[in-house]
Amino acid sequence: MRLYSMGLPSRIHKTVKVPANWLHETILQIIPGVTAEEEDGRKTFKSTIGWKVGVTLKIWVIPEGEVSSLEFDFSYRRLTFTILIALIAFTALSLILSSFVPFLLILAATPLLIYRISLEVNEFLRKISDTFSGLEVEYYRRKLMEDRARWRSDKRDIVALYRRLCEKHIKMWGSTFTLEYKIREYERQGLTRDEAIRKIAEEEGIF
Numbered sequence: 001m002r003l004y005s006m007g008l009p010s011r012i013h014k015t016v017k018v019p020a021n022w023l024h025e026t027i028l029q030i031i032p033g034v035t036a037e038e039e040d041g042r043k044t045f046k047s048t049i050g051w052k053v054g055v056t057l058k059i060w061v062i063p064e065g066e067v068s069s070l071e072f073d074f075s076y077r078r079l080t081f082t083i084l085i086a087l088i089a090f091t092a093l094s095l096i097l098s099s100f101v102p103f104l105l106i107l108a109a110t111p112l113l114i115y116r117i118s119l120e121v122n123e124f125l126r127k128i129s130d131t132f133s134g135l136e137v138e139y140y141r142r143k144l145m146e147d148r149a150r151w152r153s154d155k156r157d158i159v160a161l162y163r164r165l166c167e168k169h170i171k172m173w174g175s176t177f178t179l180e181y182k183i184r185e186y187e188r189q190g191l192t193r194d195e196a197i198r199k200i201a202e203e204e205g206i207f
Contacts, residue, residue, distance in 0.1 A: 008055075008118055012072040012125070016132045018139040020063035023070070023132075027059065030131055050120040054079060057124075066143075072125075079117060083110055144190070151198045158194050161201045168204065 016023060020043065027045050028034060034047040042060050049055040055074050062069040090106035169179045179200065186196035200206075 008074070008076060008114070008121060009072075009125075010074055012074075014070045014072070014129075014132070016068050016070060017066070017136045018068060018132075019066055020061050020068045022135060022139060023061050023068050026131060026135055027061070030127065049074075049124050050117050054117055055121055074121065076117075079114075083113065086110070147199065148195065151195055154198060156198075156201075158197055161206060162197050164206050165197065165201060165204065168206065 024036070024043055028036065031045070031047050034045050036043060036045050038044070039060070042062055045057075045059040045061070047057050047059075049057055055076055056078065058073040058075075060071040060073075062071070086106050087110070090102040094100055094103040165179055166176050169176050182200055183193060183196045186199055187193060191199065
C-alpha cells in the first residue's frame with residue numbers, strides 16, 4: 001500500500017508487516033528532528049515537515065505481534081496561521097499604499113506556499129512508504145533464516161506431518177484443498193514444499 005496522497009492529507013493509516021520495535025528504530029533514523037514519547041501506552045513520534053511554517057506530524061505505532069499499525073496525523077495550524085497573518089498584513093499594506101499590488105501578491109503566493117508544503121508532505125510519504133517496504137522485505141528475510149534453522153533441527157518425519165495435516169483438513173473441511181492452497185502460497189513466497197508443510201504444521205498446532 002502506497003502512502004501517497006493528493007493535496008494535504010490529515011490522517012493516514014498504514015499496516016506494516018514488522019514488529020513495532022523495528023519501526024521505532026527506523027523512524028528515529030529516517031525522520032530528521034523526530035522526538036519520541038509514550039502516549040496512552042503507545043509509542044508516539046513528533047516531527048515537522050517543511051519549513052517552520054509547515055506541517056506538524058504525529059505518528060502513533062500500535063504493536064500487533066509481528067505486524068504493526070501506524071497512524072499519521074498531520075496538523076496544518078501553523079501554516080494556516082501564517083497565511084492568515086500574511087493576508088492581514090498585506091491587506092493592510094494595500095490600504096496604506098492605496099494599491100492592490102501587495103494584496104494580489106499574497107493571493108498569488110498563498111497557493112504556491114500550499115503547493116510547496118504539499119510537495120514536502122508527499123515526498124515524505126513516498127520516502128516512508130519505500131523505507132517500510134524495504135523493511136518488510138528485510139524482516140521477512142531474517143525471519144525466514146531463523147525459521148529454516150529451526151526446521152532443519154526438527155526431527156519429525158515430513159510425511160507423517162503432512163498426513164496429520166491432511167487428516168485434520170479432511171475432518172474439518174472435507175478435503176485437502178485449503179491445505180494444498182496454503183502450501184502453494186508459501187512455495188510462491190520462496191519456501192520449499194517441506195518447509196511449507198512444517199510452517200503450516202506450526203501454525204495449526206500439529207506437533
